[in-house]
Amino acid sequence: MKTIQAQSNSSQTRGEDFLPLQGTDYVEFYVGNAKQAAHYYKTAFGFQSLAYAGPETGIKDKVSYAIRQNKLTFVLTTPLRNANPIADHIYKHGDGVKALALRVDDANSAWKETTKRGARSWLEPVELSDSEGKVVMSGIHTYGDTVHLFIERKNYEGAFMPGYKKWESNYNPTDTGLMYVDHCVGNVGWNQMNRWVKFYEEVMGFRNILSFDDNDISTEYSALMSKVMSNGNGFVKFPINEPAEGKKKSQVEEYLDYYNGEGCQHVALATNNIIETVKALSSRGLEFLTVPSSYYDELFDRVGKIDEDLKPLSELGILVDRDDEGYLLQIFSKPVEDRPTLFYEIIQRKGAKSFGKGNFKALFEAIEREQEKRGNL
Ligand code: FE2
Numbered sequence: 001m002k003t004i005q006a007q008s009n010s011s012q013t014r015g016e017d018f019l020p021l022q023g024t025d026y027v028e029f030y031v032g033n034a035k036q037a038a039h040y041y042k043t044a045f046g047f048q049s050l051a052y053a054g055p056e057t058g059i060k061d062k063v064s065y066a067i068r069q070n071k072l073t074f075v076l077t078t079p080l081r082n083a084n085p086i087a088d089h090i091y092k093h094g095d096g097v098k099a100l101a102l103r104v105d106d107a108n109s110a111w112k113e114t115t116k117r118g119a120r121s122w123l124e125p126v127e128l129s130d131s132e133g134k135v136v137m138s139g140i141h142t143y144g145d146t147v148h149l150f151i152e153r154k155n156y157e158g159a160f161m162p163g164y165k166k167w168e169s170n171y172n173p174t175d176t177g178l179m180y181v182d183h184c185v186g187n188v189g190w191n192q193m194n195r196w197v198k199f200y201e202e203v204m205g206f207r208n209i210l211s212f213d214d215n216d217i218s219t220e221y222s223a224l225m226s227k228v229m230s231n232g233n234g235f236v237k238f239p240i241n242e243p244a245e246g247k248k249k250s251q252v253e254e255y256l257d258y259y260n261g262e263g264c265q266h267v268a269l270a271t272n273n274i275i276e277t278v279k280a281l282s283s284r285g286l287e288f289l290t291v292p293s294s295y296y297d298e299l300f301d302r303v304g305k306i307d308e309d310l311k312p313l314s315e316l317g318i319l320v321d322r323d324d325e326g327y328l329l330q331i332f333s334k335p336v337e338d339r340p341t342l343f344y345e346i347i348q349r350k351g352a353k354s355f356g357k358g359n360f361k362a363l364f365e366a367i368e369r370e371q372e373k374r375g376n377l
């Protein structure tokens with residue numbers, strides 16, 4: 001078992017942060033039908049309507065719905081015509097994450113500092129304004145067709161962004177206690193992990209805080225390797241997965257096949273009460289991976305004393321792991337579209353800053369059972 005903690009790179013040891021990040025601003029998805037996707041996320045996840053952009057607000061070629069729950073904002077975007085890069089993205093990948101948007105104090109500087117270090121520009125800094133103020137945004141490419149946007153909104157008072165109007169809806173389902181993005185995981189191709197680790201280190205000033213090799217993460221059949229990249233203040237964490245050779249097809253390889261390339265595998269959403277959140281999500285139709293009941297037989301021997309009762313955890317299939325700083329509770333959804341690509345993790349941290357290594361075996365065996373049903377193992 002090789003777990004490498006707290007490696008530092010040169011920019012960290014110099015104590016500079018050329019790309020100060022305040023956290024995730026929003027996650028934008030390109031989807032085939034944003035109106036229905038927004039309804040799904042409101043219904044199943046408990047998001048609220050926030051803002052709308054489309055022909056009625058002067059945007060001619062696409063429609064976007066912004067939805068929010070606590071500090072968590074999703075944007076669902078669909079093209080209105082087929083000769084359009086958004087339509088091409090959906091044709092190639094199916095529904096998926098296009099942009100991981102990061103909140104910055106200065107979107108001009110974020111773009112300059114990252115492109116100077118080798119980032120490929122996706123969006124040169126642009127200032128958007130309306131009667132509520134201004135937002136500056138810029139963007140760079142990351143793995144696959146995924147991009148990072150830098151969002152500077154300190155001078156904006158409106159609902160979401162210029163170009164959007166407040167979205168008032170008669171349908172306002174209660175929330176499910178989801179709070180913010182804990183981390184977003186990218187799946188990259190064979191032999192590509194170190195390339196992207198280097199990208200996050202050199203271009204964005206992140207550091208590699210944890211590494212898992214195929215000895216940590218191999219079950220009977222499928223294997224993967226993973227490195228967790230974090231920005232300086234730890235608000236933004238991007239684990240990167242690469243498939244590894246196993247007896248049969250790695251879950252990362254299945255993703256790469258169906259997404260038709262590299263992309264975001266899962267978004268982990270934080271809650272302060274995982275039992276209540278998972279009960280609510282399940283009752284609204286979100287499906288989770290389950291582990292055999294034997295997982296819970298020796299749980300307390302493995303993780304020690306925890307605040308939660310065993311019964312609701314085992315009934316819901318919530319996993320527990322402990323590290324030096326505390327413990328965490330987590331559960332993984334099944335893919336939320338028909339392609340076996342994007343899924344969600346629900347996570348509650350009680351001190352632990354790690355990612356649930358003790359659960360990898362049970363979790364990956366659960367994923368393999370699903371792959372087997374799809375005929376993809
Ligand atoms: Fe995760």
